[in-house]
Amino acid sequence: MVSADFSLRLRSGYHVNSNTPNDEFLIPLRLTWTNGAAEAGEVIFPKPQQEKYEFSKKPVSVFSGDFKVQTKFKLESTGTMIGKLRYQACSEKACLPPRTIEVKLPVEVHN
Amino acid sequence: MAFTTRTLPAVLFAAALLGSSCSKTERPTHAGPKPASARKAAPAFTLKDAEGKTVSLEDYKGKVVLLNFWATWCGPCKIEIPWFVAFEQKYKDKGFSVVGVSMDEEGWNIVKPFLAEEKINYRILLGNDSVGTLYGGVDSLPTTFVIDREGNIAATHIGLVSKSDYEDEIVQLLEGKRTAVSADARAANGSN
Numbered sequence: 001m002v003s004a005d006f007s008l009r010l011r012s013g014y015h016v017n018s019n020t021p022n023d024e025f026l027i028p029l030r031l032t033w034t035n036g037a038a039e040a041g042e043v044i045f046p047k048p049q050q051e052k053y054e055f056s057k058k059p060v061s062v063f064s065g066d067f068k069v070q071t072k073f074k075l076e077s078t079g080t081m082i083g084k085l086r087y088q089a090c091s092e093k094a095c096l097p098p099r100t101i102e103v104k105l106p107v108e109v110h111n
Numbered sequence: 112m113a114f115t116t117r118t119l120p121a122v123l124f125a126a127a128l129l130g131s132s133c134s135k136t137e138r139p140t141h142a143g144p145k146p147a148s149a150r151k152a153a154p155a156f157t158l159k160d161a162e163g164k165t166v167s168l169e170d171y172k173g174k175v176v177l178l179n180f181w182a183t184w185c186g187p188c189k190i191e192i193p194w195f196v197a198f199e200q201k202y203k204d205k206g207f208s209v210v211g212v213s214m215d216e217e218g219w220n221i222v223k224p225f226l227a228e229e230k231i232n233y234r235i236l237l238g239n240d241s242v243g244t245l246y247g248g249v250d251s252l253p254t255t256f257v258i259d260r261e262g263n264i265a266a267t268h269i270g271l272v273s274k275s276d277y278e279d280e281i282v283q284l285l286e287g288k289r290t291a292v293s294a295d296a297r298a299a300n301g302s303n
Contacts, residue, residue, distance in 0.1 A: 025183040025225060055186040055271060088184055094251040094270035095185040097214065 004105055005068045015062040016087045018048030022061050027088035027098045031069050037079030037107040041072035054092050081105040144280050150263035154245035158236035161223060166236055175284045176258040177209045183225045185252040187271040192229050194274040199233040205285050209233035259284050
C-alpha cells in the first residue's frame with residue numbers, strides 16, 4: 001500500500017464542511033476514487049476544527065486554511081487514477097454552491 | 112514492483128476554484144432602497160411551490176416582495192429564516208410577501224423536511240440555474256432582492272445582513288406607497 005496526500009488551501013475567511021458535519025443538511029467533504037491503475041483504500045481526513053460562527057447556534061465541524069486529505073492505494077499498474085472531490089464552502093456571511101471537481105493522480109509502477 | 116514516490120505530490124488549491132464566486136460574495140450590498148428612478152425591473156420567472164402549484168413573480172404584482180435565494184446547506188440562510196417568518200406574519204396584511212427560492216439540487220426530497228423543521232410560513236419555490244442566471248448568477252447564498260410594488264428591485268443583499276436592514280427597507284417601501292397614494296388622494300381632492 002502507498003499513500004497520496006492531497007493538499008488543499010482555502011481562501012482566507014472561508015471554510016468547508018468536514019467529512020463529518022454535525023448537521024444533517026450540511027454537505028460533507030468527500031474524496032472518492034474510481035479504481036483503475038490502483039485500488040483505492042481508506043481516505044483519511046485530518047481532525048476537523050469545531051468552529052462557532054455567527055450563523056450557527058452550535059459549533060460547526062469544518063476545515064479551513066491548509067490541510068491534507070490522504071488516500072491509501074494498492075497499486076495495480078501504470079496509469080492515472082481519477083477521483084472526485086466534493087466540497088461546499090462558506091464564509092461567515094455567505095455560502096457557495098457545492099462543487100464536485102475531478103482530480104487526476106498519475107501512477108507509475110516500475111518493475 | 113516499485114512506486115515512484117510514497118507520497119505523491121498531488122496538490123489542489125481550492126482557493127483557486129472558489130475565486131470567481133468569492134468576488135461576488137464580497138460585492139457591497141445597497142444600504143436602504145435605491146431611489147425609484149434607479150431601480151430595474153425584477154426578472155419574471157415561473158417556478159413550482161411545494162404543493163406543485165405554478166407560481167410567477169407576476170402573481171405578486173402590487174406587493175412588496177422579499178425574494179430570498181437560499182439552500183438547506185447554507186448556514187447563514189438559516190439565521191435569516193426566522194426573521195422572514197416574522198416579517199411575513201407582521202406585514203402580510205399590508206401588502207408584503209416573502210418568497211423563498213431554494214437552490215437545493217436534490218429538490219423537494221431534502222427541502223420539504225427542512226420546511227417542516229423550520230416551520231416556514233411563507234411560500235417556497237424550487238429554483239434552478241435559469242432563474243439564478245436571470246438574477247445575476249446567484250453564486251452566493253443567501254442572496255436577497257427586495258422588490259417594490261411596481262415590480263422593481265429596490266435593494267439587493269448578497270450574504271447575511273442584519274434583520275433591521277431588511278425591515279427598514281420593507282417598511283420604507285410599504286410606507287412609500289401609502290405616501291404616494293395619500294398624495295394622489297389629496298391632489299384628487301384639490302388639497303395639499
